[in-house]
Amino acid sequence: DVKVTQSSRYLVKRTGEKVFLECVQDMDHENMFWYRQDPGLGLRLIYFSYDVKMKEKGDIPEGYSVSREKKERFSLILESASTNQTSMYLCASVGAPDRAYGYTFGSGTRLTVV
Amino acid sequence: DQQVKQNSPSLSVQEGRISILNCDYTNSMFDYFLWYKKYPAEGPTFLISISSIKDKNEDGRFTVFLNKSAKHLSLHIVPSQPGDSAVYFCAASAGVDTDKLIFGTGTRLQVFP
Numbered sequence: 001d002v003k004v005t006q007s008s009r010y011l012v013k014r015t016g017e018k019v020f021l022e023c024v025q026d027m028d029h030e031n032m033f034w035y036r037q038d039p040g041l042g043l044r045l046i047y048f049s050y051d052v053k054m055k056e057k058g059d060i061p062e063g064y065s066v067s068r069e070k071k072e073r074f075s076l077i078l079e080s081a082s083t084n085q086t087s088m089y090l091c092a093s094v095g096a097p098d099r100a101y102g103y104t105f106g107s108g109t110r111l112t113v114v
Numbered sequence: 115d116q117q118v119k120q121n122s123p124s125l126s127v128q129e130g131r132i133s134i135l136n137c138d139y140t141n142s143m144f145d146y147f148l149w150y151k152k153y154p155a156e157g158p159t160f161l162i163s164i165s166s167i168k169d170k171n172e173d174g175r176f177t178v179f180l181n182k183s184a185k186h187l188s189l190h191i192v193p194s195q196p197g198d199s200a201v202y203f204c205a206a207s208a209g210v211d212t213d214k215l216i217f218g219t220g221t222r223l224q225v226f227p
Contacts, residue, residue, distance in 0.1 A: 004157070031213050040123070042203060042219035043158070058214075090157055094213050102148045102205070103215065105157030 003027070006091050006106035013113050019078040021109050023091030031094045032074035033103065034058075034066065036087040043090065049074055081113045117141045118206050120218035127225050133191040135221050137204035140185065144206040148215070149178060149189050152201045161202075162189070194225045 007022040025032065031050055035043040035058075045058030047066040055066050063085060067075045074093075078085055088110050092103035119138045127133045137147075145166040150158035164171040164178045164187070171178050177190045191198055201222050205215040 009155075033214075035217070040219060042118075042120075043205075043217035045214065045216075048214060092157075102150070102160040102163060103158075103213075105150075105159070107157050108155070110155075 004091055004093055004104050004106040006089075006109050008109050009107065011109060011111045013078075013081050013111065015082060015113055017078075017081045017113075019081050019111065019113075021076040021078075021089055021091075021111070023074045023076070023093075023106055024072050025074075025093040025104070026072065027093070027095065027104075028071065029093040029095040029104075030071070032068065033092045033094075034064075034074065034076045035090045035092065036060070037090055037108075038087050046076065078111075081111075083113050085111065086113045087111060115140075116219070117144075118204060118216050118218040120202075120204060120221050122221050123219070124222040124224070127194045127223065129196055129225055129227050130193045133189075133194045133198065133223055133225065135189040135191075135202050135204075135223065137187045137189075137218055138185060139187075139206050141206070141208060141216075142185070143208040144216075145209070146207045147178070147180060147187050148205045148207075149176075150203045150205060150217075151198075152203065152220070158203060191223075194223075196225050196227065199223055199225050 033048040034046040049068045065077045091106040148163040149161040152158040204218045
């Protein structure tokens with residue numbers, strides 16, 4: 001089975017801190033994604049990447065950046081954490097073409113910014 | 115602009131009965147649709163998908179129906195079980211060049227004994 005691992009399940013950070021969320025997948029997938037999940041808003045796409053060193057903005061990229069130096073690792077960076085970035089962050093990957101089976105998600109990182 | 119909408123935030127169903135979760139979309143370019151199930155403190159897991167060339171796909175207790183003219187899809191769970199209690203998200207994608215999924219807001223299903 002494809003495994004997508006997010007390094008932290010729970011994080012508490014202070015306003016203004018730089019925060020790194022790490023995601024690693026073990027199935028050589030080309031495509032990786034970062035979403036955040038908020039009540040009543042569903043899953044919203046922050047950034048995605050189709051290949052190493054490639055990145056594209058999703059629907060809500062403001063306040064975030066990403067890094068993909070290796071195929072298996074996709075990092076989400078909060079440049080200066082703010083309280084409105086308190087959320088559940090979900091990483092996902094999918095191999096191309098694999099539309100029939102969708103993404104494989106990690107278990108999520110619950111980030112609280114105080 | 116919400117391209118994928120799940121208008122019912124919650125649904126409560128008795129064990130053994132049918133659960134019907136609904137999803138509407140606005141983008142006519144969507145050609146692939148998926149349902150995901152999410153338990154608290156876990157990532158979503160893929161449940162079932164359907165291509166726009168079909169109007170029905172079945173997998174065990176789960177069936178997805180697609181009505182392209184109405185831009186509507188639904189997930190039927192028969193019979194419902196307490197373990198089905200979770201949040202269900204529908205998602206859609208367009209084209210063959212992207213695997214970018216657009217998710218709905220989710221419906222919380224509770225199956226009671």
